[in-house]
Amino acid sequence: MSPMSNPAQSSPGSPSNTTRLVVAWGLVGIPLAYGVSQTLQKVVMLFGG
């Protein structure tokens, strides 16, 4: 059975997709990275920092 029924085939290489991917991942990744860094600062205390 061939995968011919792929009307929404991913093509992550296209420029518009790349921009959308960078923006979308940036919007969620930056706050998450902030939260992780804040937590890591507390964790340092555990190791005597």
Added chain:
Amino acid sequence: MLSILDRERTIAKPGFSRWLIPPAALAVHLCIGQAYATSVYKTALVGHFDTGLTQIGIIFSIAIVMLGLSAAVGGTWVDRNGPRKAMALSATCWASGFLVAALGISTDQLWLVYLGYGFIGGIGLGIGYISPVSTLIKWFPDRPGLATGMAIMGFGGGAMIASPISSKLMAFYDSGYDPTDPGSVASGSAVAGLFVTLAVIYFAFMMFGAATVRVPAEGWRPEGFDPQELEERKLVTTKSVSAANSIKTLPFWLLWTVLFCNVTAGIGILEQAAPMIQDFFREGGDSSVTAGVAGGFVGLLSMANMAGRFVWSSTSDVIGRKPMYMVYLGVGIVAYVTLALAGSTSTGLFVLLAVVILSFYGGGFSTVPAYLRDLFGTFEVGAVHGRLLTAWSAAGIAGPLIVNAFLDAQGEPGTLTSAAYRPALLTMVGLLAVGFVANLAIRPVAERFHEPVPEPAAAGGKG
């Protein structure tokens, strides 16, 4: 105008990248994960309403109960109406819940906070939690554990973002409040201001998720993925079981038991983390672990909880769901027994065991949607997941009850020693053993519960 929220309007056009779906899901889960950051303003609300911690704790309890109920009741609606409408509803409930709660604080009416954050916000939590799950599973049939792990990791990460931001916002609204001073308490109006701000930010962020999300077109599958491969795996079905039928099956209730036991055991540690590490290393009334170090320990557990959601769920794609839960529960038993009997011998050992246990706790949450997909198919997996989450609500009540009942009999947390925790920890071992057996007993769903397969279309039908 609201038709833009309809499922039909969210069908992906050719060229759409499926890697846009995880950030859409994360946008929702990172916001509703705030539910685990309530401790930041708990003391401020106790002072503002001149009441006890129990009365304020009820706000969170209502929210978690509503999470389970709305996920169970609304799951079928979510599956039928699609992720965009569900995310928009979740954003509306979550944000308006904050606004109603802010009104309650401003007018000194605690019941409005119960209604707002607890009841209305709780519905936003439940619908938001399940809204992207079935969509992710459909976009990632080849790696469902990785996909749901990424989204549900956001629920763990949400508190990490909300906690420091809430402290800073309360300091902004109340100049007399110093978040670095443990004795400083923010005013009620600062919490009300925080709630209004969070409502605006969360609504915008969650609506970004709703705008981004898409469902795959009928018949779509990722390049190189052959559904026939799934049929070769013993516990993975390509058949469909409806949500209504799923709860009539033994595998559903066995998995409910697995989730309940795994979550109850994890909550036992999570709830008591800071006093627990201090109590384990107490000699002659004084603990060798300072409050700052205990805070670091709590932070490390949050990281383990979040990382476990991603790492273990992704691992389950490789080793299979049943073996993964055998690890969570079996290795969990060993970790709990070691913690109970030898945890006080070394801080490093104690921390390591707690990290392992919390990573399994998080992994248990994020692996379960993929396990459901394996057993019941993708047909109404969101609705089945919603029904299964009642196990979380039940564990949210049972876990703290078990631990508190044992500890209350021994004295006050913060003055205990490691021996006082032994009965509670060994009870958790028993629970994990029950979960282990339940997981072993899981078998494929009986054929009589499968949805009828439509007659094959006439030759020349759409390809």
